């Protein structure tokens with residue numbers, strides 16, 4: 001999303017912003033709108049799952065939630081709960097389920113763990129050693145590692161041959177390195193393909209993702225594992241649907 005948004009947004013000025021969902025904007029809409037008015041977009045970047053608009057004089061953080069979409073110069077829509085009128089063009093935040101968030105410099109950005117594409121294998125293994133608990137909830141914990149969501153955790157664990165309920169602290173250094181390698185491979189491939197479109201996700205240019213076609217476990221419960229043929233299982237881990245191969249993935 002950032003890759004498609006940055007060239008369209010950088011250098012433009014927010015002339016006027018309107019917010020119409022109290023789920024998406026928790027502070028008073030008029031206060032946030034006044035704060036943004038007249039500010040220029042210096043850069044658009046990503047940190048973990050947040051889209052950050054670096055403005056002259058502060059940062060606006062946008063979390064897409066489950067169904068949030070940032071669209072540039074597209075017609076007004078029923079679920080367009082944030083409208084940024086720019087000096088040239090309009091940015092719309094469309095979010096049918098309203099799980100997205102738009103926040104001015106939220107403290108939770110500073111509390112995010114390292115980026116999976118940046119952390120080294122030694123540091124990753126050391127961080128795992130310090131933690132109690134199972135692997136999957138830890139990988140979803142944004143303070144442990146920033147940016148992984150449910151789909152990519154399931155896919156990475158399958159590719160690394162590690163069970164989602166394995167104990168984080170008991171992972172050997174080679175298995176930890178294999179897991180980090182799998183996470184990187186998955187994220188790099190998914191970003192190159194524009195993400196995973198499960199329902200109606202599109203990037204800022206309106207394109208659907210293509211990585212869902214490469215999912216090996218997510219959404220494939222009962223279907224044969226592409227490595228070994230065993231039926232993919234689905235269980236609940238921390239309230240999240242978790243897909244794995246009972247034969248390939250070891251604790």
Ligand SMILES: [Zn+2]
Nearest residue numbers: 225228245248
């Ligand atoms: Zn298998």
